[in-house]
Each structure stands twice: as structure tokens, then as C-alpha cells.
Amino acid sequence: MHTKPHTVLTTLIAAATLALSLGSVAHAAALDQFKSFVAGTKSARGEFTQTQARSASGKPAPVSSGSFVFARPGKFIWTYQKPYEQVLQADGETLYIFDKDLNQVTTRKLGNALGSSPAAILFGSNDLEKNFTLAEAGNRDGLEWLSATPKAKDTTFEQIGIGMKDGAPQAMELKDNFGRTTLLKFTSFQRNPALGAQAFQFVVPKGADVVNQ
Known part of the structure; x- marks a missing residue:
């Protein structure tokens, strides 16, 4: 049974990526590449x-996959497509978590929630x-x-x-306070795409229950 990521605000409010093209930075140190990415994306x-890293029992690690889009600061859509469907979406002020199986939307003020979370690296300020x-x-x-x-x-x-390569984040490794490690890998990303003004406006699905936290 898969655990649903309401811990994405913990396990990465998501988190997602991608990077800027500033000429030839393929062999630059990671920190230089990353600072260029943050400044230009x-x-x-x-x-x-x-x-998730394998447990001590050796059971196969569960794998989730999906897509993301973000615009700094604090706007993003992080969509889990497999093995279940769930959407985390922020419009800069409010975080919406939509669980399709339950047809339920949970909302909370974004406020300082990004702070020191992994999401701040991709979605927060510079x-x-x-x-x-x-x-x-x-x-x-x-x-x-x-x-x-x-x-x-x-x-x-x-x-x-x-993990950086060619000026872009390719992976994130998240180690929590309970000794668990989550690995994120990013592919097929576009840098600085044109996004419409309404791209991050959340629309509550028809019939969904809304829970405010």
C-alpha cells in the first residue's frame, strides 16, 4: 500500500526543477552552477x-512520478500521476492539496511554509x-x-x-530527521517558459470537499 504524500510539504512540498542556460558551465563546481540557476531561472x-530509499527489510522502494511547473516566488503545481493522482498547487498565498481518490481539497496559508523546506530551493525567493x-x-x-x-x-x-549537471539540477536527495532518504530525479524540463497570468489559479473540482487548515 502506498503512502500518500501529505508529507510533500515535508517531503518536498514538492519540489521540482530546473535551470538556466548561461553558456558553458558544464564543468563548474556545483555551488557556482546552482547560484547561476537560482539567479537566472x-x-x-x-x-x-x-x-524512497530501501527499508531495512529490503522491500522494493515505492516510486512516484508526475510533472511540475513553477514560477518564483511561491507559485507552483506539483502533480503526482502515478501510482495515484494528487495535486499540490500554490498561488503565492495559499497551498491547495487535491486528493482525487477522496475528491477532497485541503487548503492552508502558504505564509512561511516554504521557509527552510526543499520547496524553497525550487519555488521560493533567490x-x-x-x-x-x-x-x-x-x-x-x-x-x-x-x-x-x-x-x-x-x-x-x-x-x-x-545534484547539478550542465548548469541544471538533475536530482535532489532529501534526508529527514528520522533517518529516511527521498530521491527526486528531474527530466524533460523547460527553462523560463511563457506562463499565462492564470496558470496557478486553483479551481476546486466539482463536488470536492474543501478542508481549511
């Missing part, structure tokens, strides 16, 4: 897979070093990695790894 769209300590983390699996450690002590995640 106002919006993006793409696809993702999300995998002032990342206010909430994170950034450092180089070496080369692994063909990617240049950097670590982002939340400065706040009351966050769900103790460390976030970001």
Missing part, C-alpha cells in the same frame, strides 16, 4: 520521479542563504553535488543534497 516545467547553509559535496553518479543544510532547528529535513 524565474520559471520552469518538467517531469519527476520520487523514490535569498536561499538566509535559510540554508550551502556547501560543495563532491562528485557522485556523474553529477556535481552541493549540500543545503537548513539553518532553522525545527525543520523536517536535516540536509538536502542537490
